[in-house]
Amino acid sequence: xxxxxxxxxxxxxxAENRHNIGYMAVDEIVRxxxxxxxxxxxxGQTAEGFxxxxxVLCLKPTTFMNESGRSVGExxxxxxxxxELVTVIYxxxxxxxxxxxxxxxxGHGGHNGLRSIDNYIGKDYxxxxxxxxxxxxxxxxxxxxxxxxxxxxxxxxxxxxTAVGDHxxxxxAERPEQFMNQVTMAVNPPRPxxxxxxxxxxxxxxx
Numbered sequence: 001x002x003x004x005x006x007x008x009x010x011x012x013x014x015a016e017n018r019h020n021i022g023y024m025a026v027d028e029i030v031r032x033x034x035x036x037x038x039x040x041x042x043x044g045q046t047a048e049g050f051x052x053x054x055x056v057l058c059l060k061p062t063t064f065m066n067e068s069g070r071s072v073g074e075x076x077x078x079x080x081x082x083x084e085l086v087t088v089i090y091x092x093x094x095x096x097x098x099x100x101x102x103x104x105x106x107g108h109g110g111h112n113g114l115r116s117i118d119n120y121i122g123k124d125y126x127x128x129x130x131x132x133x134x135x136x137x138x139x140x141x142x143x144x145x146x147x148x149x150x151x152x153x154x155x156x157x158x159x160x161x162t163a164v165g166d167h168x169x170x171x172x173a174e175r176p177e178q179f180m181n182q183v184t185m186a187v188n189p190p191r192p193x194x195x196x197x198x199x200x201x202x203x204x205x206x207x
Contacts, residue, residue, distance in 0.1 A: 001055045001079060002172060004029060005072055007090040007113040009146075010062040016148040018132045019065060021157065022089040022113075025130065026058045028165035042078065044071040052169040068113040073120030087126040087171060088117060089164070091145060095131025098156050100164070100183045102128050102176035128171070130160060159187050 006026030007019075014020055030038070035049030035058060044061040061071030076086065084104065090113055095101060104126050108114035117125070135144040149157050163186035170179035 001057060001081070001085070003057050003059060003072075003075055003079075003081065003086045004168070004171075005059045005061070005068075005086060005088045005117075007065060007068055007088060008060065009064050010060075014146070017146055018149055019091055019145040021091045021130050021132060021161070023060050024157075024161045025089045025128075025164045026060060028161045029168050030058050032165035033168075042071055042074040044075075046075075051172045054172050056172060065116075066112045067116055069116035069118070069120035072117050076121050083121045083124040084126070086121065087128060088114065089128040089130065090114065091132045092129035093132060093134045093141065093145070095129055095133075097131050097133045097153060098160060098187050099131035100128065100160065100180055100187075101131075102126065102171070102180055126171075126176075128164070130164070156187070163187055 004026055006022035006024070008014065008023030009017065009020060015023075029035075029051075030047045030049070033049050033051050035047040035056075038045045038047045040062075042059065043063050044059050046060075047058045049056055049058075057075065059071065059075055061068040063070050072086065072088075075081070076083065090111060092101070092109075092111075094109065105123050106127065107123075108118055114127070132145070135141060160183070163183040166186065167179055167182040170176070170182060
């Protein structure tokens with residue numbers, strides 16, 4: 001079984017925060033792939049289903065961000081899973097909005113949710129980083145991540161979350177490059193090529 005963890009803070013007060021984009025992504029995965037109903041267990045909300053023929057458990061820790069590892073650790077211990085079977089989806093300050101990156105292992109980069117997970121299961125898990133941009137001043141970071149997405153940002157963030165749900169099968173199949181490419185194409189599709197002057201002239205001639 002694979003575990004997809006979306007990081008965030010529980011409750012309506014935080015629902016639209018930048019820090020909660022991980023929650024938003026797993027909500028979309030559960031909806032898009034017709035998982036079972038959410039259940040309260042493992043100090044979080046869980047929903048189970050199948051993606052690409054593989055059994056998947058989606059988890060939203062309800063311990064608040066700084067204690068996310070308690071919830072993830074309970075799931076890993078209960079099912080006796082290796083850390084590489086866990087994928088964590090979270091907000092990334094160091095990526096511009098709309099950018100998505102995937103990697104396995106690495107540091108927490110100052111993210112308190114990852115720091116907590118590292119303490120409980122080690123670092124050898126997959127990370128899906130969803131860019132939210134940086135406020136420009138480290139003293140503003142706390143208020144920035146705990147603020148709602150601005151109205152102008154929401155259409156792009158909705159495209160990102162939808163694309164993650166649509167292409168998560170590539171993650172489950174351990175094809176991170178394909179996942180990143182497909183999400184990127186969905187979020188920023190290439191512009192159609194403009195016709196050259198000769199093509200335009202031939203079009204007019206054929207009228």
